[in-house]
Amino acid sequence: MRIMLTSMISRLVRRGNLKFTYADGETRTFGDGTGKPVHVRLNSRRAQWGLALDPAFYLGHYYGTGDIDLLEGDMFDLLETVFTGNPDFKYYQSGWNHFLERARYLLRWVREKNDIRRSRYNVQHHYDLTGALYDLFLDADKQYSCAYFETPEQSLDEAQLAKKRHIASKLTIGRPGLSVLDIGSGWGGMALYLARNLGAHVTGVTLSEEQFAVSRRRAAEEGLENEVRFLLEDYRNAPGTYDRIVSVGMFEHVGRPNYLTFFRKAAALLKQDGVMLLHTIGRTDTPTGNNPFIEKYIFPGGYIPALSEVMRAVEKSGLAVTDIEILRLHYAKTLRHWRQRFMARRDEAKALYDERFCRIWEFYLASSESAFRWQNLVVFQLQLAHDQQSVPLTRTYIDRDEHCLKAREGDGRGRFGGARKFPQEASL
Structure with a gap:
């Protein structure tokens, strides 16, 4: 899961200044060093797994539970780094994340049937x-x-x-x-x-x-x-x-x-x-x-x-x-x-x-x-x-x-x- 997560961050953040500390304490740096520094720390392995498998849900979820902390910058700074760190961001999506999005789309009628x-x-x-x-x-x-x-x-x-x-x-x-x-x-x-x-x-x-x-x-x-x-x-x-x-x-x-x-x-x-x-x-x-x-x-x-x-x-x-x-x-x-x-x-x-x-x-x-x-x-x-x-x-x-x-x-x-x-x- 760590390899998958590192690969995903590397593709997303080509510009910017992002430090990422994994659950085992190792820290890696992503981006070209420009812009406001942001430092994310994962406090549990479950947060590491969650970010690798379904970042659209688990980034917010585990930030809420305290399994993810921001040591530098705030949440908006992190999201700005992610969304602007790669001009091709909106075209990037792993096969697994594409599957999750498609599954959510197909199940939409069940969740939105608002009587x-x-x-x-x-x-x-x-x-x-x-x-x-x-x-x-x-x-x-x-x-x-x-x-x-x-x-x-x-x-x-x-x-x-x-x-x-x-x-x-x-x-x-x-x-x-x-x-x-x-x-x-x-x-x-x-x-x-x-x-x-x-x-x-x-x-x-x-x-x-x-x-x-x-x-x-x-x-x-x-x-x-x-x-x-x-x-x-x-x-x-x-x-x-x-x-x-x-x-x-x-x-x-x-x-x-x-x-x-x-x-x-x-x-x-x-x-x-x-x-x-x-x-x-x-x-x-x-x-x-x-x-x-x-x-x-x-x-x-x-x-x-x-x-x-x-x-x-x-x-x-x-x-x-x-x-x-x-x-x-x-x-x-x-x-x-x-x-x-x-x-x-x-x-x-x-x-x-x-x-x-x-x-x-x-x-x-x-x-x-x-x-x-x-x-x-x-x-x-x-x-x-x-x-x-x-x-x-x-x-x-x-x-x-x-x-x-x-x-x-x-x-x-x-x-x-x-x-x-x-x-x-x-x-x-």
């Missing part, structure tokens, strides 16, 4: 962790999805506000009183933004009891109980029909066996002249299996789709795609903010849970940032409608409506007052 009961368990596994944990690293509005950085200098809070503004503009809410369904409403930030700034009547559905309680409290504190209601409900049981539907960061939990169910339900919920905006993580290459570490420890039952997998379901649902935007590197920047904030308050996270939890989350945040920065992950924003005339002909309305929203956010009123309405383009 209502299983979906509730999967969501609560992650999102019902104490809210104090998320307060350590999220923005003030508790947006737990990709921010939208209009400029490199924007703060996390500014970029998360820009994300809500960008999505709201694509929903083309030109007058107050429109009904909106927020599928996967999180801690309520998107729903409250639409009610506060556009006068929308929003229904949010979530399976997280923690998020449900916080969302309802926030609506009451803002005096928006009549404009926003939250339901502890699965999207498959969402009631009514709506002028607009928005879903941000929830589709990753649907699972491929349910893609057609999701879009057919959305089509049934959306009025014939309505507009839907779906914001989801996606991959730029072909469909593949889940990341095994993320699936076990972070998001059980989740999957990040290729665009082809999403489109196949949309095409059969009765909805038409009216716009697609790919957000590149925005999530890498978002995750960097989250990781730096988490690490700055790591002792507080350890007080809430324990050292193992902190190590697992260190790896989760570092590996996720790496995947968006150097691998194949992006964010898709899909605008959908029944009727292609439901949205303006050109994309100029997005920039125009964002400027209107910026003015409304800064007018000091704190909620929609009806003084400003967006101009609407004539139907063709």
Whole structure:
């Protein structure tokens, strides 16, 4: 196993400065000596075996258990060395690792068959962790999805506000009183933004009891109980029909066996002249299996789709795609903010849970940032409608409506007052 592990590291790290101490205490150096030094120590033979056989799972797993330590550098430094240490990295994969990835892909339907009961368990596994944990690293509005950085200098809070503004503009809410369904409403930030700034009547559905309680409290504190209601409900049981539907960061939990169910339900919920905006993580290459570490420890039952997998379901649902935007590197920047904030308050996270939890989350945040920065992950924003005339002909309305929203956010009123309405383009 040591020979196999050494061979794998030698192929991956041709540039960089990596020291690797094996379980027997011997240390080897990989790379050309350039860049930030990183020193990995294996504290057990089981970690050595795990890294050789299945690094995609066991690097994070054994870092969490303490069988792997970093004597120099941190986890992000290690992953940067691995992902940038060989220009041909993405083409390298041993025969055994290729077999494992193929097996995971073939078994995907079993793991992702998220019925209502299983979906509730999967969501609560992650999102019902104490809210104090998320307060350590999220923005003030508790947006737990990709921010939208209009400029490199924007703060996390500014970029998360820009994300809500960008999505709201694509929903083309030109007058107050429109009904909106927020599928996967999180801690309520998107729903409250639409009610506060556009006068929308929003229904949010979530399976997280923690998020449900916080969302309802926030609506009451803002005096928006009549404009926003939250339901502890699965999207498959969402009631009514709506002028607009928005879903941000929830589709990753649907699972491929349910893609057609999701879009057919959305089509049934959306009025014939309505507009839907779906914001989801996606991959730029072909469909593949889940990341095994993320699936076990972070998001059980989740999957990040290729665009082809999403489109196949949309095409059969009765909805038409009216716009697609790919957000590149925005999530890498978002995750960097989250990781730096988490690490700055790591002792507080350890007080809430324990050292193992902190190590697992260190790896989760570092590996996720790496995947968006150097691998194949992006964010898709899909605008959908029944009727292609439901949205303006050109994309100029997005920039125009964002400027209107910026003015409304800064007018000091704190909620929609009806003084400003967006101009609407004539139907063709």
